[in-house]
Amino acid sequence: MKYFLGVDIGGTKTAAGLLDADGHMLAEKEIPTLVHDGAERIVRNTAQLISSLAEQEGIKKSQLSYLGVGCPGTVNQKTGVVEYANNLYFEHVPLADMLNHEVGLPVLLENDANCAGLGEYWALPDREEVESFFMVTLGTGVGTAFIWKGQLFTGFNGAAPEMGHCTLNAEGELCDCKNRGCWEVYCAGHALVRAGREAAKSCSDSLLWELSGKDLEKLDGNLIFQAWRQGDEMAGKVVERYLYYYRAGIGNVINAFQPQVLTIGGGISRQGRLFIDTANAAIAEYSYCKTVAQTQVRQAVLGTKAGIYGAALLGAKR
Amino acid sequence: MKYFLGVDIGGTKTAAGLLDADGHMLAEKEIPTLVHDGAERIVRNTAQLISSLAEQEGIKKSQLSYLGVGCPGTVNQKTGVVEYANNLYFEHVPLADMLNHEVGLPVLLENDANCAGLGEYWALPDREEVESFFMVTLGTGVGTAFIWKGQLFTGFNGAAPEMGHCTLNAEGELCDCKNRGCWEVYCAGHALVRAGREAAKSCSDSLLWELSGKDLEKLDGNLIFQAWRQGDEMAGKVVERYLYYYRAGIGNVINAFQPQVLTIGGGISRQGRLFIDTANAAIAEYSYCKTVAQTQVRQAVLGTKAGIYGAALLGAKR
Numbered sequence: 001m002k003y004f005l006g007v008d009i010g011g012t013k014t015a016a017g018l019l020d021a022d023g024h025m026l027a028e029k030e031i032p033t034l035v036h037d038g039a040e041r042i043v044r045n046t047a048q049l050i051s052s053l054a055e056q057e058g059i060k061k062s063q064l065s066y067l068g069v070g071c072p073g074t075v076n077q078k079t080g081v082v083e084y085a086n087n088l089y090f091e092h093v094p095l096a097d098m099l100n101h102e103v104g105l106p107v108l109l110e111n112d113a114n115c116a117g118l119g120e121y122w123a124l125p126d127r128e129e130v131e132s133f134f135m136v137t138l139g140t141g142v143g144t145a146f147i148w149k150g151q152l153f154t155g156f157n158g159a160a161p162e163m164g165h166c167t168l169n170a171e172g173e174l175c176d177c178k179n180r181g182c183w184e185v186y187c188a189g190h191a192l193v194r195a196g197r198e199a200a201k202s203c204s205d206s207l208l209w210e211l212s213g214k215d216l217e218k219l220d221g222n223l224i225f226q227a228w229r230q231g232d233e234m235a236g237k238v239v240e241r242y243l244y245y246y247r248a249g250i251g252n253v254i255n256a257f258q259p260q261v262l263t264i265g266g267g268i269s270r271q272g273r274l275f276i277d278t279a280n281a282a283i284a285e286y287s288y289c290k291t292v293a294q295t296q297v298r299q300a301v302l303g304t305k306a307g308i309y310g311a312a313l314l315g316a317k318r
Numbered sequence: 319m320k321y322f323l324g325v326d327i328g329g330t331k332t333a334a335g336l337l338d339a340d341g342h343m344l345a346e347k348e349i350p351t352l353v354h355d356g357a358e359r360i361v362r363n364t365a366q367l368i369s370s371l372a373e374q375e376g377i378k379k380s381q382l383s384y385l386g387v388g389c390p391g392t393v394n395q396k397t398g399v400v401e402y403a404n405n406l407y408f409e410h411v412p413l414a415d416m417l418n419h420e421v422g423l424p425v426l427l428e429n430d431a432n433c434a435g436l437g438e439y440w441a442l443p444d445r446e447e448v449e450s451f452f453m454v455t456l457g458t459g460v461g462t463a464f465i466w467k468g469q470l471f472t473g474f475n476g477a478a479p480e481m482g483h484c485t486l487n488a489e490g491e492l493c494d495c496k497n498r499g500c501w502e503v504y505c506a507g508h509a510l511v512r513a514g515r516e517a518a519k520s521c522s523d524s525l526l527w528e529l530s531g532k533d534l535e536k537l538d539g540n541l542i543f544q545a546w547r548q549g550d551e552m553a554g555k556v557v558e559r560y561l562y563y564y565r566a567g568i569g570n571v572i573n574a575f576q577p578q579v580l581t582i583g584g585g586i587s588r589q590g591r592l593f594i595d596t597a598n599a600a601i602a603e604y605s606y607c608k609t610v611a612q613t614q615v616r617q618a619v620l621g622t623k624a625g626i627y628g629a630a631l632l633g634a635k636r
């Protein structure tokens with residue numbers, strides 16, 4: 001029997017998963033990513049994680065065709081090189097070759113947002129009928145992935161789609177990428193939290209301030225949305241601004257790609273139906289063509305495991 | 319011998335072209351589009367134009383496999399219906415069926431910007447090596463087309479890519495589509511001309527005013543660029559704003575699609591190397607991933623005939 005093995009190397013942890021031939025996860029294991037110890041150490045630890053998972057499940061190397069790897073940053077899928085990943089401190093790291101050397105399996109490498117998209121695509125119950133699929137991951141940043149006719153679309157150089165760095169406000173705030181008004185400036189998780197903390201600090205009788213236990217470090221996305229739902233005015237300003245740019249960003253995704261299905265995932269998005277309903281409102285507002293069928297919006301179903309699924313299935317026949 | 323026949327139905331004229339089996343244009347003919355006379359009259363006139371072209375060239379119906387038609391607005395490629403085309407006053411017009419009835423050939427229908435993209439794609443001398451191709455047409459509006467692995471990408475509903483209505487400035491000017499700060503608000507030909515006329519009117523000792531022969535109706539895009547090149551301050555403001563948003567729009571195209579080749583066409587873009595050099599500058603400025611290969615920018619080569627070529631080749635094997 002054949003199995004699929006995938007690893008999701010993140011800025012804080014590295015998680016490996018073993019899938020059966022039908023794509024169901026049998027087991028999972030994770031370790032911290034020691035980002036300050038360098039690529040060689042990360043590779044060795046990842047190899048150990050994989051060996052230990054395979055051993056625990058009684059899987060032999062001959063039962064695996066490849067190892068799938070998801071990793072943040074810019075990835076050259078053809079050469080297996082991580083060109084740049086700021087939160088791993090990687091610059092031109094030949095990750096596929098290094099892992100192949102340790103693990104003895106062919107390695108398929110892909111950007112982590114693309115892996116998450118691929119994972120959610122595989123999880124669609126009606127995948128066979130979905131000709132185009134877009135995923136937006138609202139996490140630390142804003143990740144995007146697109147699949148057309150079963151093929152992951154990454155641009156000719158592996159760097160697309162990067163809708164998180166499309167301009168929404170050419171005269172807006174400065175982004176880490178040095179341009180102004182990128183979607184990520186407004187809708188990255190850290191942007192939401194920073195705006196929430198600033199709002200809480202500026203108004204010590206706000207619910208925001210109270211919910212944080214008067215310790216701004218404890219104020220996260222969930223607490224900000226909670227304060228907003230309870231009618232806090234300061235939280236309202238923060239959340240409304242977030243949702244305003246979320247809508248505009250979704251509008252750009254729609255006008256660029258018009259995907260049949262749009263899935264919204266990532267930690268920030270887990271607020272009941274809020275992000276689904278808001279995306280539907282954005283489509284009604286922004287889609288240039290109102291007289292044709294419109295994109296279906298869905299909630300991601302794999303949570304933080306989407307990236308492991310997608311990595312494991314990188315080489316699966318679609 | 320087989321031939322290709324294509325028609326480009328525009329808001330002012332309708333042009334038909336006959337191509338040989340190698341895709342070279344043998345003959346072309348055009349008539350005015352009588353947009354106020356309704357779809358039936360337009361269809362009859364188009365059918366007559368085609369018959370007259372075929373007759374003139376001695377082509378029989380049996381030498382044609384289909385008629386390719388390009389048309390502005392939202393087109394349903396599957397049903398052959400023009401859902402909405404404001405400058406033809408079309409709403410839910412079954413154009414393919416109507417033309418098929420008159421002409422007796424299968425009709426393939428596509429949006430005109432997509433046809434222009436397809437025409438320029440066919441004209442690439444290195445087409446076989448180009449895995450992804452994007453075209454921006456700077457004409458009356460901002461048209462966009464994308465081809466991946468030889469396939470025209472139109473979104474699941476036929477309405478993509480519509481980058482002209484992606485938001486560049488969420489708090490910007492109101493667009494005809496009712497959203498704010500679309501690329502088209504800043505970079506449509508009529509936006510440029512309007513801004514030029516306003517600038518000329520506001521300053522009667524400007525070169526802009528002089529070049530227009532003191533008749534603002536005569537001020538077009540070419541004269542605005544001419545005044546800018548001659549150092550006119552008012553024209554400078556208009557052109558610099560235009561190019562600022564042109565850069566931002568190109569940035570969004572790049573981050574969304576990362577095409578191998580980006581072709582710039584349309585009447586506004588014929589200013590020497592200005593639009594090519596500016597697009598290259600935009601890529602250097604906006605492309606999120608600087609460490610990978612970057613898009614090649616090229617000038618369109620087919621001029622106003624790109625749409626006829628693309629329509630004629632809609633059913634050609636790519």
